[in-house]
Amino acid sequence: MPNRPDEARSEKKPLLLPVDQALAAILALLPQTNTVTKPLDKALGFTLAEDLVAVLTLPPQAVSAMDGYAVRAADVTSLPCKLTRIGESAAGHPWTGKIGAGQAVRVFTGAAIPDGADTIVIQEDVDPVAEQDNVEITVRSAEIAGRYIRPAGLDISAGQVILPAGTLMSARAIGLAIAAGLTQASVRLRPRVGVLSTGDELVSPGELPGPGQIISSNASFLANFVSACGAEAVDLGIARDVPGAMLDAVRRASNLDLFVTTGGASVGTHDHIVSDLGSSGQNALHFWKIAMRPGKPLISGNINGIPHIGLPGNPVSTAVCALVFLRPAIAHMAGGTASSLQFLMPLAVDLDVNDQRQDYIRAQITTKDGIQVIVPAPRQDSSMMSVLATANALIVRPPFDPAKAAGEFVSVIPLPDLG
Numbered sequence: 001m002p003n004r005p006d007e008a009r010s011e012k013k014p015l016l017l018p019v020d021q022a023l024a025a026i027l028a029l030l031p032q033t034n035t036v037t038k039p040l041d042k043a044l045g046f047t048l049a050e051d052l053v054a055v056l057t058l059p060p061q062a063v064s065a066m067d068g069y070a071v072r073a074a075d076v077t078s079l080p081c082k083l084t085r086i087g088e089s090a091a092g093h094p095w096t097g098k099i100g101a102g103q104a105v106r107v108f109t110g111a112a113i114p115d116g117a118d119t120i121v122i123q124e125d126v127d128p129v130a131e132q133d134n135v136e137i138t139v140r141s142a143e144i145a146g147r148y149i150r151p152a153g154l155d156i157s158a159g160q161v162i163l164p165a166g167t168l169m170s171a172r173a174i175g176l177a178i179a180a181g182l183t184q185a186s187v188r189l190r191p192r193v194g195v196l197s198t199g200d201e202l203v204s205p206g207e208l209p210g211p212g213q214i215i216s217s218n219a220s221f222l223a224n225f226v227s228a229c230g231a232e233a234v235d236l237g238i239a240r241d242v243p244g245a246m247l248d249a250v251r252r253a254s255n256l257d258l259f260v261t262t263g264g265a266s267v268g269t270h271d272h273i274v275s276d277l278g279s280s281g282q283n284a285l286h287f288w289k290i291a292m293r294p295g296k297p298l299i300s301g302n303i304n305g306i307p308h309i310g311l312p313g314n315p316v317s318t319a320v321c322a323l324v325f326l327r328p329a330i331a332h333m334a335g336g337t338a339s340s341l342q343f344l345m346p347l348a349v350d351l352d353v354n355d356q357r358q359d360y361i362r363a364q365i366t367t368k369d370g371i372q373v374i375v376p377a378p379r380q381d382s383s384m385m386s387v388l389a390t391a392n393a394l395i396v397r398p399p400f401d402p403a404k405a406a407g408e409f410v411s412v413i414p415l416p417d418l419g
């Protein structure tokens with residue numbers, strides 16, 4: 001919980017790199033992946049490298065939006081009135097004649113509008129003598145002309161850009177492209193993200209930890225998170241806390257678009273990521289340490305031409321930094337922009353003044369007296385995976401955010417279902 005009024009008072013302005021600037025700097029350094037043509041049924045989760053242009057117009061001709069009767073508006077101005085049913089137009093079975101004065105054609109949803117008709121009366125407003133041609137129908141009520149007619153091209157027109165480059169291909173977007181007569185799309189390849197865990201205390205999942213050891217969970221988290229973001233994770237294993245171990249690991253990897261490490265990012269004697277980055281002319285440390293909690297020791301660097309993001313080792317710090325930096329980084333490399341769902345919600349409890357670091361507070365969106373409120377978890381320790389795994393949102397507090405009382409609004413990011 002942010003409860004540091006003394007710290008907040010003593011720090012007048014941010015000394016660490018603000019989160020937004022750190023993110024912009026990371027994105028500016030990331031190249032986009034190559035393009036490839038994919039059949040649309042394999043394009044889910046890929047980002048368009050080029051605009052998609054419709055081949056077909058939809059609907060191809062004016063169609064009825066309702067079940068009813070196609071009529072001339074001029075014939076249904078004084079109601080009730082009687083018309084003669086002269087034919088039927090159903091979806092896939094157009095009626096090819098022309099409606100004259102006093103005539104009506106039975107229509108169904110999606111059916112072509114017969115020539116001469118300019119309005120639809122819905123079947124609920126019509127009493128037919130029978131469901132057949134050449135019988136009288138009585139129209140009791142009618143809407144304004146054109147009310148239930150979908151004109152040709154209402155949805156899309158041939159030649160129109162239906163989805164611009166940069167669009168993430170969702171099930172909805174693929175459905176649209178298929179309907180527009182397309183079969184394939186030019187998309188960007190999934191970025192290949194190498195994941196290296198660092199720490200002498202780590203054993204791999206499945207191994208029994210000895211004294212002082214823990215199971216490395218960050219690589220599993222990142223493999224799933226990266227894949228949910230539309231990238232391919234490459235597990236580079238565990239590097240020990242010795243100088244150069246990270247450089248050896250990245251040298252062994254091939255074709256990485258991005259290299260991510262967890263741990264070893266701090267200032268301890270056994271943290272070697274920052275010193276490794278400065279150890280040869282091929283490598284670069286762009287920045288280190290940002291105004292964020294959790295996640296202060298975040299690193300941006302470059303190793304042998306591969307962009308590097310160094311995440312802190314604490315699993316909650318890894319996860320929050322992955323959400324804030326890695327997700328947009330992957331979207332950017334894949335040619336798009338990560339959607340940022342952030343909204344305001346009333347607090348369920350009071351919060352103290354925030355200090356200079358942008359705070360990401362693990363929290364629960366819950367309903368109180370029929371209203372959704374946000375409840376911060378009582379303990380915010382960045383090692384507590386149990387708190388993160390059961391949270392469904394993060395409260396985002398900007399640096400030096402003043403104290404907030406229950407009922408006041410704060411910014412909230414929902415945690416991704418699969419993240």
Ligand code: AMP
Nearest residue numbers: 197199216217218263264265312313314
């Ligand atoms: P470090 O950033 O290396 O100082 O690590 C900070 C904390 O995160 C330590 O308690 C580590 O044991 C823990 N940690 C580091 N890497 C992992 C990992 N891969 N899985 C789980 N915990 C980790």
Ligand code: MG
Nearest residue numbers: 198199263264
């Ligand atoms: Mg460590």
